[in-house]
Amino acid sequence: MGDLQRATELLIVDDDRRIGRLLTLLLEEDGYTTETVADGAAALARLESASPALMLLDLTMPGMDGFELLRR
DSSP: TTTHHHHHHEEOOOOOOHHHHHHHHHHHHOOEHHHHHHHHHHHHHTTTTTOOSEEEOOOSSSSHHHHHHHOO
């Protein structure tokens, strides 16, 4: 499992609900705690109050894409 320990919170940012749900199921099955948001603006808002160990980011979202989110 590398340096991440079980029950580590991961933030999933993806506008495709199916992909977000699939990642959630797979990661939670392996012991991680996940939160999923649908766009870059929601991710920025979430990052103001939380510090996930890892963010899984869709780079091609409408509005603020993943590259812009990384820049911010």
